[in-house]
Structures are given as C-alpha cells and as structure tokens.
Amino acid sequence: MLNKNNIYFVIFIVIALFGSISLAAGAVQLTADEIMDKVKENQAEYENSKTQAEMVLIDSEGKEEIREIIMFEQEEADDKITMLMRFLSPKSVEGVTLLSIENGDKIYLFMPAYQKPRRIAGSSKQENFMGTDFSYEDLSMDYQNDDYTKELLEEDDRQYILEILPADEELSYSKFILYVNKAQFYVEKVEFFNLDGQHTKTLEIKEVKFDDEGRFTPMKMQITNLSDNHQTRMNIIEIEYDLDLSSSFFSIRTLQKPVL
Amino acid sequence: MKLKYSLGILLMIVLIFAITRAGLAFNTSQTLKYETSYLLSTRMINHTLTLDIDYFQELTDDVYLEGDLIIRTTNKQFGKPFVIFPNEIYVSAYNIIENLDLKAGKIINRWGAADIFSPLDNFNPAPPEISLTGQQSRIGAFGISATYYLGNSTYLYGAILPWLMPTPYPDDFLKSDYLSNYAAGLPEQGLDINKVTLNHQEAKNIVWGLRLTHSFPTFDAGISYYRGNYMDPFPMNLSISQDSKAEFTVGHPTKQVLGMEIQGEFPGIEGATLRGDLAYIIPEHWSFQGEDLLDNPYFKGVISADYTTDSNWYFNGGFIYGMPFEEGDDCSPYAYLNTKKEFDESDFTPFYATVLSLQDMSMVNVIGVDYRLTENVSASVNYSFLLGDEHSKLNMLERSQGIYLSLEWLF
Numbered sequence: 001m002l003n004k005n006n007i008y009f010v011i012f013i014v015i016a017l018f019g020s021i022s023l024a025a026g027a028v029q030l031t032a033d034e035i036m037d038k039v040k041e042n043q044a045e046y047e048n049s050k051t052q053a054e055m056v057l058i059d060s061e062g063k064e065e066i067r068e069i070i071m072f073e074q075e076e077a078d079d080k081i082t083m084l085m086r087f088l089s090p091k092s093v094e095g096v097t098l099l100s101i102e103n104g105d106k107i108y109l110f111m112p113a114y115q116k117p118r119r120i121a122g123s124s125k126q127e128n129f130m131g132t133d134f135s136y137e138d139l140s141m142d143y144q145n146d147d148y149t150k151e152l153l154e155e156d157d158r159q160y161i162l163e164i165l166p167a168d169e170e171l172s173y174s175k176f177i178l179y180v181n182k183a184q185f186y187v188e189k190v191e192f193f194n195l196d197g198q199h200t201k202t203l204e205i206k207e208v209k210f211d212d213e214g215r216f217t218p219m220k221m222q223i224t225n226l227s228d229n230h231q232t233r234m235n236i237i238e239i240e241y242d243l244d245l246s247s248s249f250f251s252i253r254t255l256q257k258p259v260l
Numbered sequence: 261m262k263l264k265y266s267l268g269i270l271l272m273i274v275l276i277f278a279i280t281r282a283g284l285a286f287n288t289s290q291t292l293k294y295e296t297s298y299l300l301s302t303r304m305i306n307h308t309l310t311l312d313i314d315y316f317q318e319l320t321d322d323v324y325l326e327g328d329l330i331i332r333t334t335n336k337q338f339g340k341p342f343v344i345f346p347n348e349i350y351v352s353a354y355n356i357i358e359n360l361d362l363k364a365g366k367i368i369n370r371w372g373a374a375d376i377f378s379p380l381d382n383f384n385p386a387p388p389e390i391s392l393t394g395q396q397s398r399i400g401a402f403g404i405s406a407t408y409y410l411g412n413s414t415y416l417y418g419a420i421l422p423w424l425m426p427t428p429y430p431d432d433f434l435k436s437d438y439l440s441n442y443a444a445g446l447p448e449q450g451l452d453i454n455k456v457t458l459n460h461q462e463a464k465n466i467v468w469g470l471r472l473t474h475s476f477p478t479f480d481a482g483i484s485y486y487r488g489n490y491m492d493p494f495p496m497n498l499s500i501s502q503d504s505k506a507e508f509t510v511g512h513p514t515k516q517v518l519g520m521e522i523q524g525e526f527p528g529i530e531g532a533t534l535r536g537d538l539a540y541i542i543p544e545h546w547s548f549q550g551e552d553l554l555d556n557p558y559f560k561g562v563i564s565a566d567y568t569t570d571s572n573w574y575f576n577g578g579f580i581y582g583m584p585f586e587e588g589d590d591c592s593p594y595a596y597l598n599t600k601k602e603f604d605e606s607d608f609t610p611f612y613a614t615v616l617s618l619q620d621m622s623m624v625n626v627i628g629v630d631y632r633l634t635e636n637v638s639a640s641v642n643y644s645f646l647l648g649d650e651h652s653k654l655n656m657l658e659r660s661q662g663i664y665l666s667l668e669w670l671f
Contacts, residue, residue, distance in 0.1 A: 060605065065635060090635045091670035094289060106475060112314075115398075116370040119480050121525040121533035228604050246355070251412040253361060257354055258287075258316040258324050 032150035032162050038185040044215045046241035048074040053236045057131060060229040065131075067093060070260060072243075074250055076102050082250045086260055097255045110255035117252045133201065133225040133232040135172075158182055184208075186216045201225055286315040292669045299662040308334040312347075322354040327366075328400070338430035348400040359409040366400040369419045371471055371484060372537040373523035375576055376596070377584055379539035379560035380484055380519040383419055383467065385427040385491040390584065390657065392613040392626050393598060393642070401425030403467075413475040417484075421467040424489045424512055431458050438495055438508060461496060461511035463489040471519075479524020479534070486517040490587070495548040513554055514544040526565050536563035536578075543588065554588045564596075572602040580615070585656060592653055593618040600630075607632040611642075615654065622648025624657050628664075636670040 030038070050072050057065040068088040076082050080102040087093040095112040107120040128135050149165040164176040174197055179189040186208055192201040207220035221234045254260065291312040298305050309332070316326040327349035333342045350365025372378030376396065384398035391397075403421035410416060435458050467488030473480060493510035500506055518540040526532035538561040543554035564578025576598040582591035595618060600611035609630040616623045628642025642664050648654055 091289060092636060092638075094670075105477070114370070115368055118373075118535075119475075119523045119533070121531065230604065248355075248359070248409060248412055251409070253354070253407065253409060253415075257322075258326060258352075259318060 030152075030160075032152040035152065035160050035162060035180055035185070036150055039180060039187060042185045042215055044211065044217050044241065046075075048072065048241070048243055048245055050240045050243055051236055052238045053234050055132060056233040056235070057133075058231040058233070066090070067132075072245070072249070072260065074245070080105075084250055084254060084260070099250065099252060099255055101250065108252050108255060110252075117255045133223045133230055138201075138223075153177070155182065159188065184210070184214075184216065186218075200227055286317045289314045290671050292671070293666060294668075295664070295666040297662050297664045299659065301659040301661065302337065304337065306334065306336045308332065308336065308339070319351070323356065324352045326350055326352055338433040340430075346400070361407045361409075362404065363406075364404045366402050367405055368398045368400050369403075369405050369417075369469075370398070371417075371469070371486075371521075372519070373480070373482075373521040373535045374537040374562040375535055375564055375566065375578075376598075377562050377580055378521075378537045379541070379562065379582065380486070380517065380521060380537045382486050382488060382491070382517060383421060383425075383469070385425055386584070388427055388429045388433070389660070392596070392615060392624070393611060393628075399425060399428065415473050417469075417471040417473070419469050421488070424463040424465075424467055424491065426460075426463070426489075426493065426512060427491045429493065434458055434493065434510065435508065438510070456506040456508050459507060459509040460493065461509055463512040463514070465489070465514065469517075473521075476524070479522055482519075482521045484517070484519040484521070486519065487514075489514050490543075492585075494546055494553055498549065513546040516542040518542075526567075529565065529567070532565045532567040534563070534565050537561060541587075556588075558582075558588055558591060560586075560591055572604070573599070574601070575599050583615075583653075594653075617648070617653040620648065620652050622646070622652030622654040624654045637668070639665070639667050641665045 050070070052068070052070050055067040055069055057067065067090065069085055070088055071083060071085040074082045081100075082102055083100045084097065085100075086097040087095065095110075097110040099106075099108040099110075099117075101107070108117045109120055110117045147167045149167065151163045151165075153161045153163050155161065159182055160178075160180040162178045162180060164178060166173060166175070172195060173192050174195050175193045177191040177193070178187055180186070181188050186205065188205050190203040191199055192203070194200045201223060203221060203223045205218045205221055207218070208216040209219050210216050217236070217239060219236045222231060223234075224231045248254070291310075291314075293308075293310045293312070295308045295310070296305060311331040313329040313331075314327075315329070316324050318324050328347045329344070329349075330347045331344045335341065346366060348366055348368055350363050350367045353362045356362060369383040370381060371383070372380035374380075376392070381398075383403070384401050386396045386398055401421050402423070402425075403419060405417065405419040408416045408418075435456055465488070467486075469484060469486040469488070471482055471484035473482035489512040491512070494513055495508070496511040497509040498506065499509075520538045521536065523533065523535040526534040538559065540557060540559055542557045545552070546554040560582035562578060562580050564576060566574070566576040568574045578596060580594040580596055583594060586592065594615050596613070596615045598611070598613040600609050602609050609632075611626075611628055611630065613626045614623055624644070624646050626642050626644045628640060630638060630640045632638045643662075644664065645661050646654060646658050650658070
C-alpha cells in the first residue's frame with residue numbers, strides 16, 4: 001500500500017536518479033580547452049624524440065615516390081618545437097637535412113651538393129618541403145598552441161569537432177578544424193584553412209599506438225593537398241624518446257655530420 | 261688517347277659492378293654521369309664519363325673518414341683522357357675537444373653566402389669552366405679546417421693550407437690563351453709559338469683564413485679574412501733565349517681578402533631570401549710587359565634574392581660586380597637570372613639562366629630542360645649562346661657556345 005512515507009521515498013529516488021543522470025550528462029560536456037588538455041595529457045610525453053619514417057608521395061595520377069627520413073624533435077621553452085630532419089633515401093635526396101629552430105623561427109637547409117648550410121627565409125616557410133605536401137611551416141607548427149582560440153563546434157558519439165583560430169599573424173592558415181576521438185582523446189583529422197578561408201589541406205591520423213599508460217603516438221599519417229590532389233603519407237618505422245642528445249645537437253654543426 | 265679513353269670506360273664498368281655488390285666496408289653513394297657536347301667554335305663532339313664515389317666510414321664515436329673519389333674519362337681537347345683521384349679525403353672529428361670540430365686531409369672549404377660566384381670562396385679552385393645553372397663544383401686542397409662554437413649562434417671558422425691549390429688549367433690551353441693575348445709579335449721575330457715552353461712558378465706561402473658568423477633573428481651574417489694567392493695563374497715573364505726559344509712563366513700573386521656575408525629574409529619582399537657577399541681585395545702588385553695587371557685594392561661582390569612562386573616557378577637573380585675571370589680594374593657590373601619551372605603533372609623542368617654585362621650589354625644565355633626518367637636517373641639538355649661582339653666582356657665564354665646533353669644515374 002502506497003503511504004506518505006513511500007511516496008516521499010519514491011520522489012527521493014526519482015530526484016536522485018535524475019540528479020545523477022544530469023551529473024553524468026554534465027561530466028561529458030567538456031569545453032574545447034578541456035578537450036585539448038585531455039589530448040595533450042594523452043600524448044606521449046618526452047623531452048626529445050628520434051623517429052625513423054617512410055614518406056610516400058602520391059601525385060594526382062596515383063604515382064608513388066618513397067622517401068625514408070630520420071627526424072629528431074625537441075620541445076623548447078614556451079612549447080616551441082625544434083626539429084632536425086634528414087632524408088636517407090632515395091639517392092636523389094640522400095643527405096638533405098633540414099633544421100627548424102623553435103617553430104621555424106630559423107630554418108636551415110643543408111644539401112650535399114652545396115657543401116654548406118643555407119638559411120631559408122622565414123616567410124618562405126609556406127613552400128612545400130622537398131616535394132612533400134608538408135610546408136616548412138607545417139613541419140614546425142604547433143596547432144595545439146595554448147594561445148590559439150578554441151571552440152567546440154559539435155560532437156557525436158565518436159568525435160569532438162573543434163575550431164582552432166591561430167593567434168600568430170605570420171601563420172599562413174586562418175583556422176584549423178580538429179576531429180578528436182571521443183573515447184581515447186587523440187586527434188584523428190585536421191583540416192587546414194588558408195587566409196581566404198578555403199580548405200586547402202587535410203591531415204589524417206590513420207593509425208596510433210598506445211603505451212601502457214594509455215598515451216598515444218601517431219604511427220601512420222596522411223596529408224592531402226586539396227588544390228592539386230597530391231598526398232603524402234608518413235609511416236613511422238621506429239620511434240625513441242628521451243635520448244641523450246648534446247646541447248648543441250640542434251644547431252648547424254649537426255647538419256653536415258655524416259651520421260646523426 | 262682513344263685507347264686510354266676506352267680503357268677508362270672499361271675500368272668504370274668494372275668498378276660499378278664491384279660497388280653495386282654488397283661487400284664494401286664503406287658507406288658509399290655513387291653518381292655516374294655521361295656528358296656530351298657539340299661546341300660551335302670547334303665543331304667537335306666531346307664525351308665525358310664521370311664516376312663520383314662519395315664515401316664515409318665511422319672510425320670511432322664522432323670521428324669519420326670521408327671522401328669523394330672521381331674517376332673520369334674524356335675526349336675533350338684539353339682534357340686528360342683518363343684520371344682517377346680523390347677529390348676529397350679527410351678525417352673529420354666532431355667535438356673531439358668540447359665545442360671544436362676538425363677536418364684534416366684533402367678538404368673543401370666553402371665560404372660565403374652567395375648562390376654563385378662568391379668572391380669569398382678562395383680556398384678551393386673550380387674546374388676551369390663556369391656553370392650558370394648550378395652550384396660550381398670545387399677541387400679539394402690539402403689542409404686543416406676547424407670550427408669553434410661560441411654557443412649555438414656564433415661560430416669561428418679557421419682554415420690553413422700548407423700550399424696553394426691552383427686552378428688546373430691544361431698547359432696547352434694556357435699557352436694557346438696567353439700567347440694569343442700577349443705574344444702577337446712573336447712570329448715576326450721568327451719564333452714558332454708552338455715551341456714555347458710554359459713554366460709555373462708555384463706559390464710558396466701558406467694559405468689561411470678566419471671567419472666569424474653569427475645568427476641573428478632574421479638573418480645570418482659573417483666577416484672573414486683570407487690571406488693567400490690567386491688560384492688562377494697570371495702571366496709573369498716572357499723571355500726569348502739566344503736560340504730563339506720562348507719561355508713563358510706564370511705565377512700566382514698573393515692577396516688578402518676582407519669579406520662580409522649575409523643571408524636571410526629579404527626586407528620588404530615576403531617569401532624571398534637574400535644572400536650576398538662583399539670582398540675587399542688587397543693584391544700584390546703585379547705587372548707583365550709593362551702593364552699593371554694588379555695594383556690597387558678593389559671590391560668584388562654578389563647580391564641576390566631567390567623566390568619560389570605558389571605555382572613552383574623558381575627565380576634566383578641578382579647583381580654581380582666582378583666575374584670569376586675578372587680581377588682588379590677589369591671588374592665590372594653584371595646582372596644575372598636563373599629560373600626554372602616545376603610542373604606538378606610532368607617530370608620536365610625547363611630552365612633558363614643568363615648573365616648580362618651592364619657595361620656593354622653582352623649576354624650569355626643557357627636555355628634547357630631537365631627530365632627525370634626515374635627516381636635516380638635524370639637527363640638534361642641545354643643550348644648555350646652568346647650575344648655580343650668579339651670585344652665584349654663576355655666574349656671569353658664564346659668558345660663554350662653549343663649544345664649540351666647529360667645523363668646522370670645515382671646509385
């Protein structure tokens with residue numbers, strides 16, 4: 001029989017149920033900044049890294065060129081990235097080495113035929129690097145920069161879709177659209193928009209590897225240049241973290257060394 | 261000569277076969293290049309086959325044996341039919357003493373920031389030819405170079421060569437060239453210019469230099485000092501013996517070069533890179549047959565910009581004061597342009613290069629096309645021609661007019 005005490009009990013249970021559902025719903029209502037923070041938390045943490053990878057260049061007719069690279073990266077102050085990359089094959093580009101210091105503030109290129117390092121002007125960063133679809137700017141940019149404005153555009157069961165507006169006036173992109181995997185908080189796709197607002201490139205993370213702590217490393221990536229229907233795929237062969245590199249490793253003295 | 265030329269080709273085939281088999285201890289990278297040309301001045305077809313083997317071997321941590329072996333066979337008029345020599349062979353040690361890198365052996369020191377014809381590039385001669393379309397190759401010279409790092413942005417370079425490496429002009433070429441310039445009256449004296457003896461007076465002093473560079477936020481800059489000799493020979497003496505034999509002596513005057521170099525962002529032009537070298541040259545006084553060939557100090561310089569458009573059209577152009585074959589009062593101004601266009605859907609890359617004398621408007625032009633047959637095989641064909649009369653500044657390049665074809669295989 002339903003008496004007054006029973007009714008109060010039922011009301012309490014209903015309120016508690018609705019309250020917990022509301023709390024649960026509120027717990028997944030993350031802001032864009034929170035989503036990006038989670039992505040950063042899930043990224044492998046390291047001071048420096050060494051990556052051996054294969055780059056496959058695919059033209060609009062499907063013709064492929066394969067290049068093997070070795071790349072070293074180091075995080076500097078203010079979350080800036082310094083990178084040193086060398087082509088190992090094919091023979092036509094073997095030994096070509098790029099040094100990008102602090103997100104491309106200074107870029108040097110060493111080509112064995114010139115026998116001396118050449119400084120690349122900062123504003124030529126939009127040029128594609130060695131026939132790939134990555135520009136010098138793409139290789140040195142950090143689209144997860146804390147200073148960029150972020151907005152959550154929409155979400156579904158699988159993904160968060162965020163809009164990132166760079167604060168850097170020298171950047172040749174007006175915005176990025178990021179597609180973040182909801183379950184594991186890693187970026188699955190990035191759409192690049194030029195200063196006219198046109199969608200010009202798409203970067204897709206095809207495969208990631210998770211370590212024991214749930215941190216991810218992208219293992220297969222593909223960037224598509226929409227204007228000329230050209231693609232570059234990067235397949236990571238091997239990656240190491242926190243190497244014992246000298247303080248002068250990321251400098252022009254390393255560019256000419258026969259072995260990195 | 262034909263026998264040596266053929267044997268050279270045969271040897272090269274054997275070496276290529278040996279190199280392509282796994283078994284060499286060294287890390288090697290090879291370039292086989294076939295070049296042929298039809299010169300309008302001689303109406304001759306020249307062939308040259310060159311095998312270039314780059315190698316290195318790690319001896320211990322950060323100590324390497326490196327080098328570059330050249331094997332060449334040619335039927336060119338003034339060329340040796342077959343040569344084999346290490347263009348470079350040296351030991352390199354990185355950080356053997358903290359912040360100090362060293363190289364010792366037959367080495368190449370490339371100073372200066374300019375894309376072509378840098379007046380600061382004085383340690384290694386170029387082969388006796390001029391390239392307008394690519395980086396001029398250099399010939400190794402015995403010596404030691406050291407780089408000391410004052411932090412990651414400032415570098416102090418030093419180089420010392422125990423003796424000068426002169427430009428390797430063939431004797432027959434020198435005789436033909438100098439005598440046509442300086443000995444026009446010899447036949448009137450009853451002398452047969454084909455019986456002239458050529459003597460070389462070698463430079464005896466040590467060649468050395470220091471260079472300091474610093475990396476600024478938007479550009480790199482450097483200053484340098486060089487003390488050595490002119491790598492090209494200068495006429496020194498023409499004597500006639502009692503039995504009517506002519507003896508022609510050439511030598512290498514000393515010089516000091518104070519240099520400045522810069523490379524970085526081109527102010528005001530987004531996407532363009534500026535590179536430039538300026539040299540103040542203090543020569544030894546040098547005269548021949550009463551004429552001062554070198555006297556007062558003088559300037560030489562190159563300044564250029566390079567730029568690539570969104571449609572992959574590359575431009576490199578600038579201003580030159582004093583071509584490599586000009587010294588002292590002979591130096592004059594030129595403009596140059598080197599351009600090429602890459603197509604997304606094609607393996608053809610057309611190119612054009614020109615040097616224009618701003619003194620007499622003579623021009624040397626190279627127009628051609630590169631074609632990539634495979635990832636490691638490429639071909640190039642070009643036509644070189646001169647605009648200007650026989651007294652023009654660029655007329656000395658007249659003999660290089662013709663059609664050139666090359667095939668290159670990297671393996």
